[in-house]
Amino acid sequence: MKILGIETSCDETAVAIVDDSRKIHANLVLSQLEEHSVFGGVVPEIAARAHMDHLDKLIKGALNDSGLTFSDLDGVAATSGPGLIGGVMVGMMAGKAIAAAHSLPFMGINHLEAHALTPRLSDDVAFPFLLLLVSGGHTQILLVRGVNDYELWGTTIDDALGECFDKSAKLMGLPFPGGPNLEKAARQCEDLEAALKRFPLPTPMKGRKGCDFSFSGLKTAVRTHIDALPAGALKMEDVAALSAAFEHSVCETVISRCKNALEKFTTIHNGPERPALVVAGGVAANTSLRGALKNLTESYEMSFIAPPISLCSDNGAMIAWAGVERLRLGMTDTLDIAARPRWPLDPNGDKNRAAFA
């Protein structure tokens, strides 16, 4: 079963072909970094125009790369939300047209579900597993019971973690995209202890019940430190120290929230297999966070799965894979499916979170 996957919900135009044996036949990602860098963030209309300009070439490219033709495909999957709706429309309409032209089943994919199912593509992880989804738009802890079967345990009550990375990096004068550049700056810090003393930062929600996150206070604290530094150009060593302190706070916060989730997960999960904590989403590329999560899972005798970075950030392979998972279960969509700017994975999320906390 070979599925074409199309992703256009943010600032990556991506097309891939994946089959049900988990083989990736083609995986093309075109990042719009340059288009948005002068604005210091993703501009929705610029993103939508760029998707329009490049998508058909990427579709042809994916077929060329794989040596396949449309008649080799068994279905088409395209992100239908959540995300920047102008971009989502471009990819979703492309998917619908291809499906109609070749009488193929169409799957309108929830972008978050694609992230959630990625560890099954990369590592064949069995259900149920615990998922930490951290990206520019989302910060969630979910119990993944199966395809289309999620229980939300925690989410951010304000900024997403990736957003907090990007905004803090911007405050520090680091170029767009903020997250990776902040991580690079943090690596230049030679004395973490000194950095933590010099730039004390809060660890929001640490020690509280439940799994919810909050990051706006952390961003504000970064701003306060930056504003207190002498006027004029910032010293790179200060930026490095503040970046390291920031990453430290982030890890402390995330670990505290995940710890509560692991405690609960171990009480409800009594299968024979060693269960997994999976991290997915763009922020899952952060090395310090991966290290901290790995340490945490070891003390709970859980395995830690982090898909390769190329499959953590937005890509078409995860969309195609979600298409494989859904088509195998007969979960196809009609071609009148609407794009959804908001699309929670767990429709009862608020209730489930409240029950937890």
Place this chain on the structure above:
Amino acid sequence: MPETPYYVLAIDTAMAGCSAAVFDVNADKTYSICKQMPRGQAEHLVPMVQDCVNQAGIAFEDIGLIAVTVGPGAFTGLRIGLSTARSFGVALDVPVVGVTTLEALAHDYLSQNSLEGHDALLVVIETKRKDFYWQAFGSDGSELTEAAAQDAGEAVLWAKSKGFACVMIGDACERFTSEVPEHDFRQEKEYFLPSPEVMAKVAVSQFSKGMARGSEPLYLRDADVSMSKREQRVIEQNSK
């Protein structure tokens, strides 16, 4: 000369409607569905295309050319049609011809009416802002001005400078008149939405002359971006 296709698929979602048609070139017959639809084109368009193909009694492989409105119009709307048309083009390996909303409306009017003593046809399309998308055409459909996004006064000035008497059509006529009531254009009702049948015919004619427009979007306006007002601090260049 490119070979003339037998069946043309035409698609429009660039203005406040959603339209699809299959045009049978040899029989000069059109199977079309046109709906007024300010929103929701992404849901309706592809099923409408399927219905037209079924009505025409053909298969998708029989389509030899695709015509689509490239704008000017609503940005998200025109991309819904364009992305659909281009993907049908890739999937069926057939060319995609762009038709502007302005020329689609102009050709629709001129195929049914003469300018009757007037010199030019002005097409004015809603921008949902202060200005208008507009373009002037001659009685034979030739373009007298470039497509532009400008205030109403610019169109009036152009007509005056030429000494032209004009007929005006398009979905922004009424707002145009309320903004510059002094104009003496003869305003025609209807012709608010591109006709997919006209689009298909324009596309075939241009394509067979080797003069077809590509499927690049015609936005006529840059993306709105607001730069952050807060000045970003800079990092010293030579510091460690």
